[in-house]
Amino acid sequence: MTVSTTTRKRPARARKPEGQWKIDGTAPLNHVEEVKQEEDVLAVKQRIIDIYSKQGFDSIPADDIAPRFKWLGIYTQRRQDLGTELTGQIPDSEMQDKYFMMRVRFDGGLVTPEKLRAVGEVSRDYARSTADFTDRQNIQLHWLRIEDFPAIFEKLESVGLNSELGCGDVPRIILGSPVAGVAAEEIIDATPAIEEIQRRYLPDPELHNLPRKFKSAISGHSRQDVTHEIQDVSFIGSVHPEHGPGFECYVGGGLSTNPMLAQSLGAWIPLDEVPEVWAAVAKAYRDYGYRRLRNRARLKFLVAEWGVEKFREVLEDEYLERKLIDGPRQPINPGYRDHIGIHPQKDGRFYLGVKPTVGHTTGEQLIAIAEVAEQFGVSRIRTTAEKELLFLDIERENLAPLAAALDETGLYSKPSEWRRNIMSCTGLEFCKLAHTTTKSRAVELVDELEERIGDIDVPVRIALNGCPNSCARTQVADIGFKGQTVTDADGNRVEGFQVHLGGSMNLGANFGRKVKGHKVLADEVGDYVTRVVEKFRDQRLDGETFQEWVQRADEEDLK
Known part of the structure; x- marks a missing residue:
């Protein structure tokens, strides 16, 4: 009897859907995706005002607390009686307290004394005087009660501030050079691009349901002061030998448990095209990003699997419908990227960078800082990706007195290297x-x-x-x-x-x-x-x- 030695090949295993809309369709593959498709997630704000603030924390459904509240820049905070040994061991619903954290959004780090005072008053009156500058140029508050949110929203909106899209599966705050349009060593001012993205794209509901968070940064400063290597999409100043100052674009950066550095598209992008390219990257991520597993849903995983060459090709063919201009690689800045100390401006005046230790302040301190700024005629303040505060447009004779006055508020104008x-x-x-x-x-x-x-x-x-x-x-x-x-x-x-x-x-x-x-x-x-x-x-x-x-x-x- 002859025994066949032919081995039958197993049929190829069918590809498991990753939740990529353009490949697998838009049917949700997990509960968070279901919640995001039920309604415009920002609609929850009106329920906070009309219902939850009146009926209290226990009236809030679980799907509104998370994920919908995140789209308003609001999270529940941790219960104070839970030790380290319980982290990851009990459900999130048992970890959360009946108090909230809120991120107040400052795209590009643009602040005025009026806005700083308003946040300080919210902190003092509703947040037990907590206030922390973050490395995304926000200010973060804690201990907020649901009953107080209508008053908090009203106070922030009265000075042109809000917390919308501060968290959630959306474009987060856009980091920008804190000295855009001011610094003497700037390659190009990116302010018009950030403003156009804010005006044209951030309100668009089509970008309010991304696979996960989407972090952006745009800076034309030679110091590369927006941590562009760890953003989903970023633009840094670059000079093309024929076209002059513009931007080099990076995609696919991020840290966490699977850290990856962003990769250059190899393209030079003029200032007026930055918003369109930013939106194309966001839309490609929306359509091709992995939605099935939350821990693989960041853009970096798509860029890593496709390769940056294919990602650029998809951008050009499906979203921009044109080719990008090839551009030079911008040399990496090896030195300090922060703005501590005194620096010259283009107009002959100066800006001063000071440090709150690890970004930590209080509501009263924010109010005092605003008062010092007004005392010295400073109308432009900036937050930074290094948790600094910058004061712009200072005359030479006011530098030392302003620094001394800010030191009196608890800031550090000459911090040690450790601080x-x-x-x-x-x-x-x-x-x-x-x-x-x-x-x-x-x-x-x-x-x-x-x-x-x-x-x-x-x-x-x-x-x-x-x-x-x-x-x-x-x-x-x-x-x-x-x-x-x-x-x-x-x-x-x-x-x-x-x-x-x-x-x-x-x-x-x-x-x-x-x-x-x-x-x-x-x-x-x-x-x-x-x-x-x-x-x-x-x-x-x-x-x-x-x-x-x-x-x-x-x-x-x-x-």
Whole structure:
């Protein structure tokens, strides 16, 4: 009997739908997608005013609390009685408190004393005086009650502010150079592009149901001051040899648990075409982004799978219906990207950059800052992607008195390198995803390092993040702390961190070196930073940066 050795090929397994609208259709593949299709998500605002503010927190349906409230820039915050050991162990509905966080939106970081005062008054009157500048140029408030939202909306709207599209699966705030149109070293002023996107595209309901969040940045400053490498879409100033100043476009950046650096489209884009290209990227993401699994729904996963060449081809053929102009790669700026200190403007005046420690302020402090600005005739204030405050249009003779007056409010016009270069997320105090306390710990850490180490002559950027999502850019910091629940020597489950060392977004871009098996207890962060920085000081070569030292250091010296 002859036995056949022919092996039958199994039929190819059918492709599982990813929820890509142009390929799989628009039928929702999970509950969040169902909710987003039921109505215009911004319609929930009127229900807050008419119903929930009158009937209280318990009257709010679950699908309005999440996801719909997010489209208004509103989240529930974490219950105060829940420790780190419960993060990820109980449902979100059990983690949430009956209080809310709100992000007040400042596209391009544009602020006036009037607007700053209004946010300060909302903070003072309704938010227990909490107020934090974020790395997306927003101001974030906490402890808000549903009963107070009509008054909060009215107060913000009276000065032209709102929180709409501050969260959710929408275009988030558009980062912009805080000194657009002002700085002497600017390549091109991107303000008209941001204004056109705000006017033409942000109100469009067609862009209010994206697969997930969509982060943007546009800057024509030579310092590349908008973290363009980690945005879904970004534009930085670029000079074409024939066409002159314009922009280079990057797509597909993002951090979190699957960090990816944005890739250049290889195109040069004139100022008046930036809004159209921005919208084309957003629409391509809307139509082809993965919607089935939320953890794969960011644009970076589509760009990684397609490749940037195919992504550009789809943009040109299906959305722009024309070819983009090939352009040069803009050299990466290796130096500081913040704007701390005194800088010249194009018109002969100056701007001054000051630092609130980790962006933390109070309502009363915001009001005091607004009063100082008005006292010195400053009508233009800016927030930044590094959590600074800038004061524009200052005459030379007013620089020192203004800096002194701002120092009196609790800001720092001459911060140490530690205070200048530290970043923190919200952390365990308010965030339902966090494992560790970060904001207050970062403030304490700065004071400790200034006392124990003193100042340092090279930047050492520190980031404290309460969870793996990297809101504080853990993976691209010199010393990044990623919050985890860890076991101490006595077997207790306590707050701790995994450490990333030597990360960078610009020169030598990488996501940091992790020391195998090494964790730092939250209470030992100051000791750890002091130990590692002293090793760096002892071993560094002439002109060596902290990042360069980390790459060659022995593992034992990094523990």
